[in-house]
Amino acid sequence: MARELRRRGVDVLTVVEDGRGGTSDSAVLDRAIQLGRVLFTQDDDLLVEAQRRQEAATSFPGIIYAHPMRASIAECVNDLEIVAKAMEPLEMADRVWFLPL
Secondary structure (H helix, E strand, O other): OHHHHHHOOOOOOOOOOOOOOOOOHHHHHHHHHHHOOOEEEOOHHHHHHHHHHHHOOOOOOOEEEEOOOOOOHHHHHHHHHHHHHHOOHHHHOOOEEEEOO
């Protein structure tokens, strides 16, 4: 997905590229906050972390979630491109967005 999104002009950084592979969900979300980046995931556990932060009124840059059985890779790539080009990160803050759109 990352390669195809980059080919379409979307700025992408994977957890592995950032040297954070195997890091806890909380730490990944903290890193997204540090970088000011919206986070895409297919990990249900990250939804729990997002809910915890919403309930605690702890700000985060936003999460885009796609269940792996409900959205194909092609749908994710297309929808992520639309979101990246149509929305500003601040518009996505403190929310969980679901794919497919």
